[in-house]
Amino acid sequence: MKKVAAGLLVFALSTSFLSAYTQEERIQDMKAMEIAMSQIQKGIIYNDKEAVLLGVKNLKEVASKVEIAPKTAMDYSSYFAKKQSTNIIKFADKIKTKIEAGRKHGAAANYTKVLDQCISCHNKIRKWGQ
Numbered sequence: 001m002k003k004v005a006a007g008l009l010v011f012a013l014s015t016s017f018l019s020a021y022t023q024e025e026r027i028q029d030m031k032a033m034e035i036a037m038s039q040i041q042k043g044i045i046y047n048d049k050e051a052v053l054l055g056v057k058n059l060k061e062v063a064s065k066v067e068i069a070p071k072t073a074m075d076y077s078s079y080f081a082k083k084q085s086t087n088i089i090k091f092a093d094k095i096k097t098k099i100e101a102g103r104k105h106g107a108a109a110n111y112t113k114v115l116d117q118c119i120s121c122h123n124k125i126r127k128w129g130q
Helices: 002-018 023-045 049-063 077-100 104-125
Strands: none
Touching: 023 049, 023 077, 023 104, 049 077, 077 104
16 A cells, blocks of 8 residues: 555656646746737737737736746745736736726726736846846
8 A cells, every 4th residue: 555655656746747837838938928918018009909808818828827936945936926927917807807998098007017017027036137
């Protein structure tokens, strides 16, 4: 019985490493988020509600996947990145609500809040501000 339990544990651990979120996947997701932000911005500028809604949908899909692996037990980067991702989704929902109500200025204000979340995360995680 102990051998079976040990085998299952080893299998579970090895499977979790195989499905780890890789640097290449993270880069692709960051590019996809940039494209989604561009869709939203262009949609607001050109008064294209469908472009905004598509951008919001794409942004939320990608933001929900983003992960940062902590480097040490005291590294809070993973928690911070997840919080930023949650905020991005929250503000993206507000963009959707505002654009559906015909309030482009409100949508644009929430677009800026999304952008602030992106920059904040890049400052902390990628050390842009140093």
